[in-house]
Structure formats: structure tokens, C-alpha cells
Amino acid sequence: MAPISRTLADWSPEAIVFDCDGTLMDTERHWQDARTRAFREFGLPTPPGFAERAKGVHYLDCGRLMAQETNKPDLAADLSAALxxxxxxxxxxxxxxxPGAPEFVRLCSRRLPLAVASNCPLEVVDESLLRAGLRRYFRHVVVPTVQPEHSRGPSPAAEGEDGAEPAVRPKPWPDVYSTAARLCGVPPQAALAVEDSLTGVESAARAGLRVLGVGPLPHGGDRGRADEWVPGLDCDEARAWVRSG
Known part of the structure; x- marks a missing residue:
């Protein structure tokens, strides 16, 4: 595949790992509506600018953030469940x-192994992709296997000691992306991550993947550690890149 821009010039991926929410599926607005409903369910106001701070955050962490910012720490678990x-x-x-995600994925799948790396529960990702007719294009779907409160530091399971299956911590830890690249049979530096949030960009970059950001730039125009950023998978630049392979 030809490079998408000068930033990724002279390099082509051997696998592509996609985020799900906001990258493949238009679910970010569902999360936003769900947060609004959860706040309303408990009679709490939505803090100004909360949507931007919550973007890409694991739903358990989001529930804790909702409780923290409304000064209701005891409601963290209930808010997470409601969310x-x-x-x-x-x-x-x-x-x-x-926009553009189905065509982009179909074309990429003809040439490269594809995977999904998401912070959402597996049933959420699988159900979303199945209903959209996209699940069959992905060889692997990787989600966290440990909850955020248990992922603050290394553990024997996280390091694969004693023959244990390595734990997969949520973004911004690198685990979902490093695991997805390994399952696709390529080293992280040979894979491209496609992400829409700074949390996901950080996760992929820490894992060693090149990163293509998609969608509106985060507040302030900060693209974090993304190698390149395009307005969407339906933009002319992205279409030309995927069709040139």
C-alpha cells in the first residue's frame, strides 16, 4: 500500500489494527447519550466539557470520573453500570x-490482516460489528481482560510470568495494541493503528505502532503522538491510499 502522507512516506503496514468506537462505529454519540441518561437517572448535572474528557475512556473509568466530577464518589459503580x-x-x-469505514475495511481486508483493539467489553464490540456487517473482516478482536482499577501497575499476569496468559490492560496502556499486532503475526512497528481519540493514540504509540488519527482533531488541535491525522475514512486522502495498494 502506498503511504497516506509524507509523514508515513516510504512505509507500508503489514497489518492494520482499528479502534471501534468513533473510528469504525458511530457509537461515540451513543456513549454521550448514555452518559447524559446516566447523569439524569441519578439526578446529576452533566459537567461542562465532560464529553471531551470522557472520549476513549473505559466505561468503568468513565463511571468513576462521572462520580468524581459531580462530587458523588459513592455512586461510581452505579454510574458505570447505568452507563x-x-x-x-x-x-x-x-x-x-x-462515514467511509465499511469500504475502507473491505478494501484493506483483501490485502492485510485486520484486528480491532477496543476499550469496550467484548460483547459490545462484537454486537456492534456484527450488526454493521463488519465482524467477518477482522481476524481478531482484542479488549481488556483486567478492569481499570487492577491495571495501575505491572503484575505477574501482566508480564506473563509462570506461564500465565498475559493480562490485557485498557487504553492508554499499550496492551490491546501490542496483543492485536502479535495475533496478526507482525511486530508492532510493522502495524498501523487507526484511532479517533488521544487515549487510543497514546495506547498505540506506546505499543510501538504507527498511528493514523481520524475524525475531528481533539480540542485545541492536539493530535498527540499520531503520525498523521485525516478528517475521516471517507476523505479523498484516505480513499486514495487504500485503493493504491
Whole structure:
């Protein structure tokens, strides 16, 4: 495949690992609506600018952040549960893909192994991709196997000691991306991550993948550690790149 821009010149990936929410599936608005519903369920106001701070954050961490910013720390678990419940209801009713995502994925899958690396529960990712007709294009779907509160530091399982299966910590830890690249049979530096959030960009960069950011730039125009950023998978630059392979 030809490079998408000068930043990624003279380099072509051997595998592509996609984020799901906001990259493949138009679920970020579902998460936003779910957060609004969860706040409303407990009679809490939505803090200004919360949507930007919550983007790409694991739903358990998001529940804790919701509780923290409304000064209701005891409600963290209840808010997390309500958030996931509302989200599942919304995504089941309306599983929309991001513009250009289906064509981009189909074309890439003809040439390269593809995987998904997400902070969402496996059932959420699988259900979203199945309903959108995209699940069959991905060889692997990698999600965290440890909850955020247990992922603050290294552990024997996380390091693969004693023959244990390595734990997979949520983004911004690098685990989901390093695991996805390994399952695709390529070293991290040979894989491209496609992400829409700074949390995900940080995760992929820490794992050693090149990173293509997609969608609106985060607040302030900060693209973090992304190698390049395009407005969407339906933009002319992205289309030309994927069709040139």
C-alpha cells in the first residue's frame, strides 16, 4: 500500500489494527447519550466539557470520573453500570458505521490482516460489528481482560510470568495494541493503528505502532503522538491510499 502522507512516506503496514468506537462505529454519540441518561437517572448535572474528557475512556473509568466530577464518589459503580446499560440499549437500536469505514475495511481486508483493539467489553464490540456487517473482516478482536482499577501497575499476569496468559490492560496502556499486532503475526512497528481519540493514540504509540488519527482533531488541535491525522475514512486522502495498494 502506498503511504497516506509524507509523514508515513516510504512505509507500508503489514497489518492494520482499528479502534471501534468513533473510528469504525458511530457509537461515540451513543456513549454521550448514555452518559447524559446516566447523569439524569441519578439526578446529576452533566459537567461542562465532560464529553471531551470522557472520549476513549473505559466505561468503568468513565463511571468513576462521572462520580468524581459531580462530587458523588459513592455512586461510581452505579454510574458505570447505568452507563453500560444505556449504551447497550442505544447501540442495539441504532448500529451506525462511521462515514467511509465499511469500504475502507473491505478494501484493506483483501490485502492485510485486520484486528480491532477496543476499550469496550467484548460483547459490545462484537454486537456492534456484527450488526454493521463488519465482524467477518477482522481476524481478531482484542479488549481488556483486567478492569481499570487492577491495571495501575505491572503484575505477574501482566508480564506473563509462570506461564500465565498475559493480562490485557485498557487504553492508554499499550496492551490491546501490542496483543492485536502479535495475533496478526507482525511486530508492532510493522502495524498501523487507526484511532479517533488521544487515549487510543497514546495506547498505540506506546505499543510501538504507527498511528493514523481520524475524525475531528481533539480540542485545541492536539493530535498527540499520531503520525498523521485525516478528517475521516471517507476523505479523498484516505480513499486514495487504500485503493493504491
Amino acid at each position: 453500560l446499560r444505556h449504551f447497550l440499549s442505544l447501540v442495539t437500536e441504532d448500529p451506525l458505521t462511521m
